Amino acid sequence: MLSSSSSFYSVLLVLLLCLHSSDAAAAKIGQGYRLVSIEETPDGGIVGLLQVKQKNQIYGSDITNLQIYVKHETEDRLRVHITDADKQRWEIPYNLLPREQPPAMKLTISKSRKDGGGSLQVSDYSSNEFIFSYTADPFSFMVKRKSNGDILFNSKSDKSDPFGEMVFKDQYIEISTKLPKDASLYGLGENTQPHGIKLYPNDPYTLYTTDVSAINLNTDLYGSHPVYMDLRNVGGQPNAHAVLLLNSNGMDVFYTGTSLTYKIIGGVLDFYFFAGPTPLAVVDQYTAFIGRPAPMPYWSLGFHQCRWGYHNLSVVEDVVANYQKAQIPLDVIWNDDDHMDGHKDFTLNPNNYPRPKLLAFLDKIHSMGMKYIVIIDPGIAVNSSYGVYQRAIANDVFIKYEGEPYLAQVWPGAVNFPDFLNPKTVQWWGDEIRRFHELVPVNGLWIDMNEASNFCSGLCKIPKGKQCPTGSGPGWVCCLDCKNITNTRWDDPPYKINASGTQVPIGFKTIATSAYHYNGVLEYDAHSLYGFSQSIATHQALQGLEGKRPFILSRSTFVGSGKYAAHWTGDNKGTWEDLKYSISTMLNFGIFGVPMVGSDICGFYPAPTEELCNRWIEVGAFYPFSRDHANFYSPRQELYQWESVAESARNALGMRYKLLPHLYTLNFEAHSTGAPIARPLFFTFSNYTDCYGLSTQFLLGSSIMVSPVLGAGENKC
Numbered sequence: 064m065l066s067s068s069s070s071f072y073s074v075l076l077v078l079l080l081c082l083h084s085s086d087a088a089a090a091k092i093g094q095g096y097r098l099v100s101i102e103e104t105p106d107g108g109i110v111g112l113l114q115v116k117q118k119n120q121i122y123g124s125d126i127t128n129l130q131i132y133v134k135h136e137t138e139d140r141l142r143v144h145i146t147d148a149d150k151q152r153w154e155i156p157y158n159l160l161p162r163e164q165p166p167a168m169k170l171t172i173s174k175s176r177k178d179g180g181g182s183l184q185v186s187d188y189s190s191n192e193f194i195f196s197y198t199a200d201p202f203s204f205m206v207k208r209k210s211n212g213d214i215l216f217n218s219k220s221d222k223s224d225p226f227g228e229m230v231f232k233d234q235y236i237e238i239s240t241k242l243p244k245d246a247s248l249y250g251l252g253e254n255t256q257p258h259g260i261k262l263y264p265n266d267p268y269t270l271y272t273t274d275v276s277a278i279n280l281n282t283d284l285y286g287s288h289p290v291y292m293d294l295r296n297v298g299g300q301p302n303a304h305a306v307l308l309l310n311s312n313g314m315d316v317f318y319t320g321t322s323l324t325y326k327i328i329g330g331v332l333d334f335y336f337f338a339g340p341t342p343l344a345v346v347d348q349y350t351a352f353i354g355r356p357a358p359m360p361y362w363s364l365g366f367h368q369c370r371w372g373y374h375n376l377s378v379v380e381d382v383v384a385n386y387q388k389a390q391i392p393l394d395v396i397w398n399d400d401d402h403m404d405g406h407k408d409f410t411l412n413p414n415n416y417p418r419p420k421l422l423a424f425l426d427k428i429h430s431m432g433m434k435y436i437v438i439i440d441p442g443i444a445v446n447s448s449y450g451v452y453q454r455a456i457a458n459d460v461f462i463k464y465e466g467e468p469y470l471a472q473v474w475p476g477a478v479n480f481p482d483f484l485n486p487k488t489v490q491w492w493g494d495e496i497r498r499f500h501e502l503v504p505v506n507g508l509w510i511d512m513n514e515a516s517n518f519c520s521g522l523c524k525i526p527k528g529k530q531c532p533t534g535s536g537p538g539w540v541c542c543l544d545c546k547n548i549t550n551t552r553w554d555d556p557p558y559k560i561n562a563s564g565t566q567v568p569i570g571f572k573t574i575a576t577s578a579y580h581y582n583g584v585l586e587y588d589a590h591s592l593y594g595f596s597q598s599i600a601t602h603q604a605l606q607g608l609e610g611k612r613p614f615i616l617s618r619s620t621f622v623g624s625g626k627y628a629a630h631w632t633g634d635n636k637g638t639w640e641d642l643k644y645s646i647s648t649m650l651n652f653g654i655f656g657v658p659m660v661g662s663d664i665c666g667f668y669p670a671p672t673e674e675l676c677n678r679w680i681e682v683g684a685f686y687p688f689s690r691d692h693a694n695f696y697s698p699r700q701e702l703y704q705w706e707s708v709a710e711s712a713r714n715a716l717g718m719r720y721k722l723l724p725h726l727y728t729l730n731f732e733a734h735s736t737g738a739p740i741a742r743p744l745f746f747t748f749s750n751y752t753d754c755y756g757l758s759t760q761f762l763l764g765s766s767i768m769v770s771p772v773l774g775a776g777e778n779k780c
């Protein structure tokens with residue numbers, strides 16, 4: 064029965080329109096789907112046809128026919144893929160994240176069903192680890208652990224459940240699972256989690272790459288990782304598994320403590336279940352699928368110093384000399400964008416960073432075994448006398464809007480954004496990096512602002528007869544002439560995710576979501592892949608340049624980014640709370656397959672107190688990626704600025720440097736098995752349930768525990 068009586072449907076609409084947003088998680092939107100056909104596939108999977116039971120217009124019309132494809136891809140990895148049966152939908156490009164393609168099969172309603180009944184059973188579709196089963200009408204599916212029958216995922220909606228049946232519309236997809244109350248969940252980032260590493264019931268989890276600073280709690284930050292690990296202790300036996308929803312569109316995830324609901328604004332349902340049963344086995348299986356973490360060069364495990372506001376080369380030389388004088392180890396010195404000419408990528412400021420002097424400085428530090436890294440942003444300054452821009456235009460590498468390069472604003476003023484989904488862009492980018500490396504022999508690259516961040520929103524023009532940026536005042540105030548775009552269903556989708564924690568339009572301060580990439584791919588779909596695709600292009604460019612392992616630090620990440628890049632947790636605050644939060648975020652990235660991670664030591668802004676900076680280096684010395692970094696507007700906070708901090712740094716970093724061979728072994732283990740370098744305690748003590756929520760201590764490898772002081776006036780001795 065596919066037609067609906069119009070009165071019923073308007074009642075439903077009115078009901079839904081009356082709901083307040085706080086009730087949004089609980090609204091039941093449709094009647095779900097009915098399985099009408101199922102068969103085995105030649106590759107050993109099963110494929111089924113689903114038909115919508117009753118359409119409505121809430122968030123758009125339901126898709127009539129869906130195809131479900133289920134396969135045990137390995138003994139410990141199960142895939143459940145659901146998409147439109149009649150029309151191809153957006154999926155994460157298979158070249159970006161290599162994986163098996165579902166078979167091209169066209170099902171029709173099975174005879175037995177038409178004949179009124181008949182069994183729709185595919186007997187016991189199981190591997191050694193998982194059993195997949197379903198109910199046909201309304202359709203739901205269940206995944207069980209074979210060894211103990213534990214139900215890991217169950218999308219069946221009962222009357223008492225706070226969620227409804229599966230919904231599948233063009234711009235709104237919803238599916239839920241029941242969860243046992245005592246399951247501990249981790250993941251669903253990137254998110255600063257005030258309640259610690261364990262997911263906290265009714266905290267919002269929104270996934271959409273966004274440049275809002277990491278001081279914003281429970282907000283969609285720079286990266287998108289729609290994966291969670293689920294740890295349960297059933298009768299004294301700890302078991303962990305993970306669930307990945309491989310989807311790049313914006314989504315809200317609602318976790319109630321006894322259920323989890325995904326509300327996604329596009330793409331497909333593509334679930335991967337990883338059987339564990341130990342946390343280490345989970346990350347091994349997960350990274351075997353998404354890509355093993357990049358092996359880091361040994362030097363990158365040393366201590367790093369950075370700051371925005373090293374006005375000229377003399378200041379940088381002075382920092383290096385002061386670290387030596389204070390006898391604090393320093394392996395890598397960084398430049399934020401101070402070295403650039405007018406904030407333009409791949410350039411040098413001729414007055415403050417003259418090339419001959421910089422090269423002499425690099426000769427000197429390189430001969431001491433030190434390294435040098437600089438920042439690059441994706442936005443390419445619109446400037447007809449700038450070679451990088453000229454070659455970009457000649458190669459047609461930018462994201463487009465109505466046939467023209469999409470115009471945005473970042474530090475240099477007006478910019479265009481390279482489209483890293485375009486093979487020509489990847490080639491051009493590689494060539495620019497090669498040219499830059501000839502200009503300045505950097506040892507690694509720091510790719511920032513790649514969510515992508517934009518100081519303006521919508522459709523913009525360069526203002527006539529007005530300087531932009533103005534030259535006075537902060538560079539992040541929009542100075543282009545812009546108007547919001549509200550007349551497309553991409554800029555103004557029917558369902559609003561909780562973007563930036565305030566439900567702003569999804570194109571707010573980023574690329575307009577109706578802009579498009581290579582091959583007509585919409586920014587709406589590919590948005591959260593921007594930093595990931597840039598990491599891949601940057602990695603490809605650096606590989607082979609020095610004949611060494613590339614080192615890349617990326618702010619925006621996605622599923623699979625760890626194969627190419629390290630990560631820092633973005634703009635944090637110099638507060639005790641932020642010191643605490645840094646532990647959870649770091650541990651989460653270990654689970655996301657990005658084990659080379661750390662926070663800005665002593666905080667990015669504002670000024671830390673001496674005591675805080677002192678305690679922070681005692682924690683930060685044990686971050687896998689250990690870097691002090693500060694904002695332009697903060698006072699200097701290098702570790703030698705205070706004698707007490709210098710002394711703590713010598714102690715803590717002294718210990719780190721003694722442990723470097725161990726860290727290097729952990730780096731190797733991470734690369735070969737995905738094992739996080741810094742781990743939650745439950746990775747080793749997984750039958751000690753009291754540590755499941757522990758977010759104030761962590762392990763380096765399996766057996767070194769870091770148990771830091773995290774509060775003012777505290778003393779552990």
Ligand SMILES: *[C@@H]1O[C@H](CO)[C@@H](O)[C@H](O)[C@H]1NC(C)=O
Binds near residue numbers: 374376377378
């Ligand atoms: C470098 O910058 C510092 C701080 O702004 C300034 O005091 C110094 O004079 C500058 N040195 C040179 C050589 O420009």
Ligand SMILES: *[C@@H]1O[C@H](CO)[C@@H](O)[C@H](O)[C@H]1NC(C)=O
Binds near residue numbers: 446
């Ligand atoms: C364009 O770049 C050149 C140098 O590459 C610089 O001198 C000039 O100021 C820039 N123009 C604008 C409008 O920013």
Ligand SMILES: *[C@@H]1O[C@H](CO)[C@@H](O)[C@H](O)[C@H]1NC(C)=O
Binds near residue numbers: 571
């Ligand atoms: C554009 O949209 C943003 C976000 O909703 C809003 O803050 C801003 O005022 C709008 N600008 C204009 C010119 O309407």
Ligand SMILES: *[C@@H]1O[C@H](CO)[C@@H](O)[C@H](O)[C@H]1NC(C)=O
Binds near residue numbers: 267563566
């Ligand atoms: C959106 O996120 C913010 C920040 O976490 C939260 O305070 C707010 O309640 C969320 N809004 C909705 C509608 O979920």
Ligand SMILES: *[C@@H]1O[C@H](CO)[C@@H](O)[C@H](O)[C@H]1NC(C)=O
Binds near residue numbers: 749750
């Ligand atoms: C669980 O804890 C007990 C001690 O209570 C220990 O003997 C056992 O080895 C642990 N099991 C696992 C799987 O860690």
